[in-house]
Amino acid sequence: MNAAQTVFILLRRELMLAMRRRGDVLTVLFFFVIVASLFPLGVGPDPKLLRLMGGGVVWVAALLAAMLSLGRMFAGDYADGTLEQLVLTPTPPVVWITGKILAHWLVSGVPLILMAPVLGVQFGLSGDALAVLVFSLLLGTPVLSLIGAIGAALTLGLRGGGVLVSLLVLPLYIPVLIFGAGAVDGAMSELGSEAHLSLLGGILILAFMLTPWAVSAALRISIE
Amino acid sequence: MLEGKDLACVRGERALFSHLNFTLHGGELLLVQGANGSGKTSLLRMVCGLLAPEFGEILWQGEKIAAVRESYHAGMAYFGHAPAVKEDLSAFENLDFSCRLAGIPVDHEEVKGALGHLGLGHCLNLPAKSLSQGQRRRVALSRLLLVKARLWILDEPLTALDQAALQLVQSLIGEHLRRGGMALLTTHQPVMIPGITPKILDLSA
Numbered sequence: 001m002n003a004a005q006t007v008f009i010l011l012r013r014e015l016m017l018a019m020r021r022r023g024d025v026l027t028v029l030f031f032f033v034i035v036a037s038l039f040p041l042g043v044g045p046d047p048k049l050l051r052l053m054g055g056g057v058v059w060v061a062a063l064l065a066a067m068l069s070l071g072r073m074f075a076g077d078y079a080d081g082t083l084e085q086l087v088l089t090p091t092p093p094v095v096w097i098t099g100k101i102l103a104h105w106l107v108s109g110v111p112l113i114l115m116a117p118v119l120g121v122q123f124g125l126s127g128d129a130l131a132v133l134v135f136s137l138l139l140g141t142p143v144l145s146l147i148g149a150i151g152a153a154l155t156l157g158l159r160g161g162g163v164l165v166s167l168l169v170l171p172l173y174i175p176v177l178i179f180g181a182g183a184v185d186g187a188m189s190e191l192g193s194e195a196h197l198s199l200l201g202g203i204l205i206l207a208f209m210l211t212p213w214a215v216s217a218a219l220r221i222s223i224e
Numbered sequence: 225m226l227e228g229k230d231l232a233c234v235r236g237e238r239a240l241f242s243h244l245n246f247t248l249h250g251g252e253l254l255l256v257q258g259a260n261g262s263g264k265t266s267l268l269r270m271v272c273g274l275l276a277p278e279f280g281e282i283l284w285q286g287e288k289i290a291a292v293r294e295s296y297h298a299g300m301a302y303f304g305h306a307p308a309v310k311e312d313l314s315a316f317e318n319l320d321f322s323c324r325l326a327g328i329p330v331d332h333e334e335v336k337g338a339l340g341h342l343g344l345g346h347c348l349n350l351p352a353k354s355l356s357q358g359q360r361r362r363v364a365l366s367r368l369l370l371v372k373a374r375l376w377i378l379d380e381p382l383t384a385l386d387q388a389a390l391q392l393v394q395s396l397i398g399e400h401l402r403r404g405g406m407a408l409l410t411t412h413q414p415v416m417i418p419g420i421t422p423k424i425l426d427l428s429a
Contacts, residue, residue, distance in 0.1 A: 006325065013313075013321045020312040020351075081306025082322075088272060089326045090298040096325070224275050 007099035014103030032065035054123025055184025066144040069108040109141035132187035139200040146207040153218035232279035250404040258427030264410040301373035307364035311353035338369040
């Protein structure tokens with residue numbers, strides 16, 4: 001059986017599970033909306049200030065929301081023995097790990113991307129800036145899932161893993177945040193956002209190639 | 225042929241066993257015995273390749289299992305403490321997905337047949353969270369019927385099962401051995417399989 005088929009079957013299973021636990025997906029989405037909506041309340045309703053901060057605030061909120069769902073990436077499979085069975089399939093671990101990460105992005109990253117323009121409008125972002133915001137999230141959120149998977153795999157089965165995962169993963173998210181929010185800034189200041197977006201794309205390709213191997217090694221340690 | 229050579233296992237600071245040797249040929253049953261905490265589960269996980277032995281090696285058809293990982297895992301089925309059953313999926317979906325993910329193409333009739341054989345014919349489409357512990361273990365055991373593995377590694381397969389299921393599982397193991405399969409088993413219950421004298425590996429000794 002080839003790798004694409006395995007990934008496809010795994011995706012179907014993960015999406016089916018997500019559909020049956022819609023609460024988990026909605027919690028992350030509402031968290032994203034609430035965090036972003038707290039800022040205007042905190043800093044005051046000055047439209048110029050809000051427009052300036054909008055891109056960064058949405059990005060920080062997306063970062064936190066993506067992290068909220070990391071704990072679930074492998075924990076369920078670990079607890080009920082499914083992870084052991086996956087390790088024992090003839091398929092190379094990297095293949096199904098890529099499938100798991102892709103599923104995580106579809107379930108917790110894509111809803112954020114779809115919701116982001118609504119929040120952007122709330123901050124008064126222009127049309128151009130909104131388009132760049134969505135595009136930067138499209139490039140950036142998969143990186144959050146990829147890097148987050150390493151943290152999730154390393155803290156599997158540990159007490160207080162949830163807090164530990166944030167300490168491990170948040171520093172690694174910094175480049176994504178800088179280039180993601182920078183792209184939106186660039187779109188508003190007529191500096192252009194191509195450079196930031198290219199760098200984000202580069203990070204995505206690098207993360208996509210390397211992180212599954214790191215996750216595979218981390219899972220092997222956690223399962224022992 | 226499965227071979228364990230001079231195996232040692234250390235968990236934390238404690239040596240569970242050392243200098244452990246065994247061989248298992250087609251048609252043989254190896255019964256791993258020992259008190260709680262003597263390392264039965266660790267040994268089975270080691271044989272699966274989930275746990276690296278502190279010392280010694282495990283050979284499958286004469287080769288180290290790590291070197292022939294793909295063919296070894298294709299020829300092996302592991303039944304662990306956790307039944308690997310997803311609560312939000314039905315019994316049917318659970319078995320269907322676990323076979324497909326293991327690379328075994330199955331059709332609807334085969335999956336239904338396997339679940340029916342284990343007495344789950346009436347609750348195929350119930351979510352697994354509404355099944356009892358014993359029924360969930362039956363779902364997990366039904367995998368053995370479809371994966372066509374030569375080596376079965378079963379960790380306490382008889383717990384939480386009723387009398388009828390106990391008989392059924394033992395007869396499944398018997399059939400598997402008669403077809404030339406191998407089985408590695410831990411249990412605290414007496415195993416009675418007609419025509420088969422199990423090899424005993426006692427970890428407490």
